[in-house]
Amino acid sequence: MDIETVRKGQTYCPWAILRDSLSVLPIILPTLLGLTLSQLLCHRLSQRSLCRFLLEFLLIALPTVCSNTVTSSYNNHYCILVSTLIALLLLRCGTWREAAATHVYEVGKKPPAITLLRAASYICTGCVILAVDFRAFPIAWRKSREYGAALMDIGIGMFVMSMGVVSQRAQNLADIRRVLKVVFPLLLLGLARTVVITLINYQQDEHEYGKHLNAFFTLGLTKLLASLCSLLARSDKQLLPLSLAILVLHELLLQQGLSAYVMSPGNRDNFLSANREGLSALPGCTSLYLLSAWGGRWYKAMDKLNYGQFLIKLRKMLLVTAAAWLLVFASVFPCGIARVTFNAGYVLWLFGIGTLLLLLCSFLFELCLMSPTEKLTPLPTLVETINLNGLTYFMICNFLTGLVNLTLNPGERSSGECVAILMFYMLLSMGMVYVLFRKGIRIA
Template sequence: MSQKPWRRRHNPTPSTHTHTAIDILPTPELPSSSSRSSSLLSESNDPTSSSEQSPGQVSVPGAGDKLSFLSVYRAHMMIMTVHCILAVDFPVFPRRQGKCEDFGASLMDVGVGSFVFSLGLVSARKLVGSQVSNDNIFLKISQSIWKSLPTLVLGLVRVLMVKGSEYPEHVTEYGVHWNFFFTLAILPVIGISLRPVCQLVGWTQAGLLVAVLHQSALSSSGFNLQSWILSPDRNGLIEMNKEGLVSLPGYLAIYLLGVAIGQHVMRAAAPAKRVESATEKAEERIKRHYEQRRANLAMELVSFGLGWWSLLAFSRFMGVEVSRRMANSAYVLWVAGYNTLFLLGYLLLEIYLLEIPVPPHAVPPLLDAINRNGLMVFLIANLLTGVVNLSFKTMYLSNYQAMCILILYSIAVSAIAWTARYWKVNL
């Protein structure tokens, strides 16, 4: 099939509408030595911590305490995002890196999908594993709904604030009332609901199946959702928010693929089998265990990455263009491939630069602070972005003025994250 020309239309006026806060969970804490088993970061106060360790397992102190490469990956993603959401409002920011209106791929287009993929990564421990069962599934769904209520409330608050202050926004991103908070509130609930099916068919297969069905609905003559989304008509509540509703299956596919990758990441950090004594030979055996697990994970990420990019090339050959607005199959595969290979890069750096056991301070303190308090950092960044846009006519500022504001903004966000880390605040 002939390939359609690549079309890129950028949003005419930059805004921070699509870069809304997410329930950004800290990198999972993994089983460590018995001396740290009473850590304050237990299951009760850290939903992504892992305090389970079977009696027949043991680990080297520092070897599996934290996935350092995952922490750095998530922190760098956060830093890139919080800078872009303000920088895009200044002329100094390259227009080609701004969000594409209908079709296309740019730096800011990958941000939203990366958040969803990252959420799937850190949600893997709760959705996958021997400790997870499908007993009382309806109770777990209700618990997931309850935990998603704060995110839903934030979405409602954002709607009221944006409409009340007449803050500039683009309805073609999510719709008139819908915003990314609502998408984030719904995804974990759907993930819990689909867990029995996903465990049966596989998380990767489930994610790809959702992407294929979603693309079929977009392209088929029967549904033809793509033409409906691209049309300017907005009559009624559903049509006013058609982008947010129609893109939801695409983000669900990204979330499921993130869980699939997270399943392999968590498996690589699983403790080694217990040895009879803590002799030097035993320590070496466990060290080799973690080294082999990380090497296997690297090969798995290479395989996944090649698979995602190959499928993306096939989608492009079939005429499917990347569209963040619709979260179509090409966008799903692009986000999955981008994040998988980036995660592989951080893992390779850890393998070749850090020895087992990984040093306790392998993650730089500032990056650790940003990763641990991602939700707070992102909320503060959005708040400061709004203050700057209401205080200045950002599109008329010189490059020098823009850079001064961006530097002060970066210092403020970093200082808040550092202060939270100093006072041991984890949100």
């Protein structure tokens, strides 16, 4: 069967969706474990060293590529093996135990955990948007047209979270004008992508965002709408009830027939019907953005913490993560998880994944990887590289993905060719932003 014609449509089965929502985690973890391992093994090398960049690339990109393709059946084994290796290296090092009494944890201005979470999202998404076109990519992980909780369903939601968690609450019209400077380029990129794929007749699944909309439009409109909604909040704490209120109203509309209309094979004879998927998802996107903004502001509420205060913060994060997942389990049965509509189950699922990854990043990089005797470079080179030009990296990945699809027929490639093409693709996309990092150039 031609891989381009394979489309995943899943009926509403709560137990299957619940199982899938948990099975996504071992697919994401190899990237985070690679980041941790690279910091342990490469931290003594200069952050601008080409040798460090190449070593980190192998430790991070190779498991990310393989876990999404040829070794997908062994992800659990890989995670256990590498986690054990990391634990042994940390126990052998042991510097974090000595540092505990005197170390000051700076989590206010640019928390390493949030930076890591955003970089991991970019790396995973950059790999998967091309990997999905190969036969080695599991069919069960493709985007769901209706209800589902597969790997590909995470992508757009993680990007919305990545924007929201570092955002500032808009308080006046001057803030909105600053937001427009970010929104306009995203909308321009969305328009450019639509025009280009129309001109070259590039195949696009209309059930993702609609006939004319795409991820850039979704991100730009989400940031604009969320910024306008945040004017209603008088403090950062009010972002939580505001986001939940929007989510409840959105879910009520979906339950009243909007969800069935969006998922139906109806005609696309006007702009609204042609783009019903992307337009109907915007309230859910806005809710997730505001929820992430609240989480980011809560995490950065206190700038400097001692060891005891940091442990208290980790315990609170654990409680928030547990509460998020309990809400996911509770919402699956009445609502399901639907990326296409950004329903309540999907938003809570993404928030649960985000808080869990943030907790792991905090524990590993801010607690276990500190040293009282030597200055560790703050984060892996690839993390700093991608965060400096995250949007640029994503645009490069989109361009290279289209180029590969037009020239190399990925659906006909063997497993070996799949890994080779993906590794070269990852090296090229990361290498381009690494050159910008070396020169201190920030585009977007």
